[in-house]
Amino acid sequence: MDSQEFRRWSHQAADWSADYLESLPGRPVRAQVEPGQIFRQIPDAPPEAGEPMERIFADLDRVIMPGMTHWQHPRFFAYFPANASPPSVIAEQVTAAIAAQCMLWQTSPAATELETRMLDWLRGMIGLPEAFSGVIQDSASTSTLAALLTARERALGHRGNSEGLFGQTPLRVYASAQVHSSVDKAVRIAGFGDRNLVRIPTAGPLFGMDVGALRQAVEADIAAGLKPAAIVAALGGTSIGACDDIAALAEIARAHDIFLHVDAAWAGSAMICPEHRVLMRGAELADSFVFNPHKWLFTNFDCSAHFVRDPKALTDTLGIRPPFLRTLGAEGFVDYNEWSVPLGRRFRALKLWFVIRSYGVEALRSMIRDHIAWSGELAEAIGREPDFAIVTRPILSLFTFRYAPAGTSEEERDRLNAGLVEAVNADGRIYLTQTTHEGRFVIRFQAGATGTSREDVLATLAVVRELAPRAREAASRAA
């Protein structure tokens, strides 16, 4: 493709993108296709001869788009948001054109130095102290893995890396059942083993770890000759938004030289609003803290902000500098690949720069405040409905509820709510997902998309009120 053609099709892509975003309110939020429907429309072998862009673009609309779930839809209330915003998309186009590998300082000094600055901005925006240094990881999962690897090496005096894990004292990791599954995965990958992930029961209105139970578990492990290595705190757990008392965990961590990692993947963005920082009290005492601007800070996936108190502990764990990666004749720079599991790194700081500068921090705060306020309003409205019950109250913009018509058992309600979620998502006007809470099936709601309005959020009430009785009739017909 020559430069003229590239220009033409880039303009076409820009128009397509703007049309797409404008078209979102008229599309069903969740893809309305059967498994295999898209696969069958794609030839089983690649073309030998190149095809015209016209045809490829036409197939984008014809074949691909019907199979997309629209994460930027203003009525996307499922999971957590994976936000994009127009300035972020524009920065991603530029990033793709530059296509730099930002693994070393010298492979793009601007990428490294902008990353350092952007992470300093973010750190200040969420109120973490200057003692923290940041790096952009591809995901919170990777950040948590990097944190747990660092914790492992700290507990083993770096013998894990040099000698392997065979024959070492078993290391223990403590977390509640409310932490994300990426913690379970990191425990496996980092070699702790499932049986050394100690689940601490939760208590209180924010479903945080029972601190007394944590202290007892740590002390019992030490008495049994095991080595406590890490505590993983939830700041906004994925299921219901659970928040640990980080200050209390930090005290136990400090008393026993345990590494403290805070997973704030979703909720961290809300910490740009000072009124919500009570939830992160004590985070300044953590060793590691992750949040995803790609969730709720209007920045395209992927962009996970990982802050560490002691970057040397991280680079001593992950940094390997073979001769071909040395930068000769230069000093005083950071090579961010030594902070991450992968070597190759995209230029992710650019989209943060575009987003933060084009909105300004106050506008970002006000979007998040709106999401939280509107979710709160919706929760109140649902709570007033005779046939519905709020199960967990809003933590930031996340709450759970249940269709609970009089005269139905809890078991029937589990089935009714599963039917309701499916009916809502087949209907397509809004998109909700489920979780279980205290053994019961509950419906999750969160708001956080860039284009979401108060009207979009409140529309949820009308949709569930309309579809719930129908889901109930369908269930009784089936029974």
Ligand SMILES: *Cc1c(COP(=O)(O)O)cnc(C)c1O
């Ligand atoms: C989404 C989420 C994760 C995983 O984030 P990725 O960036 O997709 O790895 C981890 N923890 C919490 C609390 C989350 O909400």
